[in-house]
Amino acid sequence: MFVPAVLAAYQLMPSRWRWAVLLSASIAFYAALRMPLLVVAWTFVVLTSYWLGRRISDESNGFRRRTYLWAGVAAQVVILGSIKYLRAILRLIVPGFEIPTAGMDWFSTLGISYYTLQAVSYLADVYLGTAEPERHFGRFALYLGFFPKLLQGPIERAGDLFPQLRSLGSFNYTNVRSGVLLFCWGLFKKVAVANRLAPFVTAVYYDPHGYSGLSLIAATYMYALQILADFSGYTDMALGVARMFNIRLTENFKSPYFATSIADFWRRWHISFSRWILDYIFKPLQIEWRNAGRVGVVGALMVTFFFSGLWHGVALTFMTWGLLHGVYLASSVLLKPWREAVYRKIGLANHPYRRAFQGIITFQLVAFAWIFFRARSITDGWYIATHLFVGAATRISYATAVRGGVMGAILNGGSARDFAMLGAAMAIWFLGSTFSKTVRLQEQPIWFRWSMYYALILALVYLNAHDDVGFVYFQF
Amino acid sequence: MLTMMSDSSISSSRELPADAKRIVAKLVLFPVLLYGIVALANTVFVNLVDWRAHQNPNERLLWDPDLPKTGLVILGDSVFASSYVDSSNQTFSFLLQEWSGKKVFNGALEGADPPDFLNAAELLTSSGMKGATVVLDIMPNRFLEFNQLENPSGNEARRFDRLLGHGAVSSLLAEIRRPLVILDPDILMNCLIRKKFFGVDPYRNRVWDKDGDLAHRRFQVFQQQIAFGSLRSFAWVQELNSLLKRSDDKLVIFVSPVNETLIDTYSSKEYAARCHVEFSRAHQSLLWYLDRQGIPYIDGSNQFEAEDFVDLVHVNVHGQRRIAELIDGYVTEGRPISASAHQYTQ
Helix, strand or coil: CCCHHHHHHHHHHHHHHHHHHHHHHHHHHHHCCCHHHHHHHHHHHHHHHHHHHHHHCCCCHHHHHHHHHHHHHHHHHHHHHHHHHHHHHHHHCCCCCCCCCCCCCCCCCCCCHHHHHHHHHHHHHHHHHHCCCCHHHHHCCCHHCCCCHHHCCCCHHHHHHHHHHCCCCCCCCHHHHHHHHHHHHHHHHHHHHHHHHHHHHHHHCCCCCHCHHHHHHHHHHHHHHHHHHHHHHHHHHHHHHHHHHHHHCCCCCHHHHHHHCHHHHHHHCCCCHHHHHHHHHHHHHHHHHHHHHHHHHHHHHHHHHHHHHHHHHCCHHHHHHHHHHHHHHHHHHCCCCHHHHHHHHCCCCCCHHHHHHHHHHHHHHHHHHHHHCCCCCCCHHHHHHHCCCCCCCCCCCHHHHHHHHHHHHHHHCEEEEEEEEHHHHHHHHHHHHHHHHCCCHHHHHHHHHHHHHHHHHHHHHHHHCCCCCCCCCCCC | HHHHHHCCCCCCCCHHHHHHHHHHHHHHHHHHHHHHHHHHHHHHHHEEEEEEHHCHHHHHHHHHHCHHHHHHHEECCCCCCCCCCHHHHHHHHHHHEEEEEECCCEEECCCCCCHHHHHHHHHHCCCCCCCCCCEEEHHHHHHHHHHCCCCCCCCCHHHHHHCCCCCCCHHHHHHHCCCCEEEEEEEHHHHHHCCCCEECCCECCCCCCCCCCCCCCCHHHHHEEEECCCCCCCCCHHHHHHHCCCCCEEEEEEEECCCCCHHHHCCCCHHHHHHHHHHHHHHHHHHHHHHHHCCCEEECCCCHHHECCCCCEECHHHHHHHHHHHHHHHHHHHCCCCCCCCCHCC
């Protein structure tokens, strides 16, 4: 009921006050989560980046401009670090420290990683002159806190979002309709695909030592699909809600598992984040180390992807995941001449199958890296990575095979019904994604469009997993 | 996916006035047409498919849209859910209907807790149940403390939420949706992938000490979880009674038995003695509470043989028959209620 109420208020308000409706709704949305420190942190980020953005813009002295920029970056890093590690810091000072919850979650970090990165990008863009500073405080606060993207991104650029926030249009049927549809599609991916995959992945990754190599492989592939359905599902929901208010947010995913190289994967996966690390970490480092040639590029890649891992959490698992991607990309830079020679030698250089082959290899590398991302500890991650092909057929029981067929036997659990419903959900996900690339639904006759809408509603009703599984990326 | 969902760019604004009527008409027509299609499909489905035959009889309360308006209604947990039989005509509710000639609806649910009993009563009364006799099973050990915390909303809270709704709008939607059985994925899937609900391990007729180690393993879990101490609140029983009274329904408690021979067999003398004392305390307190609240009860303690049990509390085919006899004796013959609290204090 929240979105329709905000939409009604938005429509009733004169256009010059619509930002106020969206800002109030965003603050109410954040406050309703009962995470008081996060509201304080958000207010701090808004105030510091707004003020420093203006100072950077108004200042002509290069040194002072740089000082303001770094002060802004430091402020965001400090607030991000403080909130993320507050509980650990307090427990270090006072062992066993605990605050009476009283219905509040004092130590949640929901959303903070996203809007602090957005604040840093704003300050950097203003410093580099690629974006104008926003003088309107309300609109600036909305830029950082717009509720559909507040919790899990996309991480928006000033140049993309401010022009839209300055001219908030009135009710637009086409946008509302397509927004609702996109929201429902995202919801389907989350509740019917991601939530159906989650129990199998959780069971294996909770205690990997109890499973065979085949189970570990199956659970790893399932996790690759789960995290895509989960995160892209949330993004579609966010984009859909924003579109109802005539705001177009950045697309975060473009079929990432069809990428033909790791570099291509990062152009398709969590696009707003990969653009951020590329523009604000990789490029400055690459320029700084340009005299070092390939070694400089490799160094810049390793640092960038180490940061990428670190952003997800200060844990060896995330760092390993980030470094693995760094290694993949560095290898592709260093081994490029050798790789081309191999392709020529095996006759794949100009062969149409080359892209498919590269796509398969890329997916295996990405899936392998997910092992460390998902594992509960680096020891578990290492165990899984080193036991993928060990004891493939052990621990498969007759009982689980009877209940769940081949998949039941491999995963040591699940019924034939579970897998049938999961298969149906995956098929709809795949067909829907493929269909969308060839057919423009809005140009089809009404009977066809409505049939599609009804099919989506019924798919949601029948395939909803009814499990309360949180979004994977909420933890970051 | 984005191109499917809309035009490639955000459309310009100001479309409403010219198209207002068309949009409103679509907004009305869209759900009405959807409802019509689903209702039609539902009619075809319920008339052509013997769908009830493929559903889980131990979850009938959650899938059957035809809830009882009167007669004899069974509520409870796994003791009354009759899982340990080989066919539906061995369940106590089937026998009870045969013997008493009354319509019996078994709404007991595996793993149900007090919040589920309250939800079940609310669902039944809101569906028009009036003047029914509701028999609820209560194990005295339900009032003992356990290490494992119970879900305060009950184990079937989500499914009851879907049936009852939370507020006026969702309650109305639940009411509209309930007769449309085709919208329930479980109902449809049970027809597509058929399951056997009786006679499949471990849910089959068995005797606790003659058939594997199921009973022993379960008792070990029970020992780990039980935390003897103060008794838990009985207040929900009175709450349930009040809820049913508002619809002129009569609550009768069936105090379910405990397999004491099993306790003596599987535990030390000291532990068994402590169990008997604690169970007796819970049992006596429950009977005292029911007497004080004026809630009638059928005391199943001391009415069962050890061979009637599957484990500590669940009964097999013989036990089902005994339950049917006791309830039948109460509802058809008005046989006096056995108050056998003494058995624990012997």
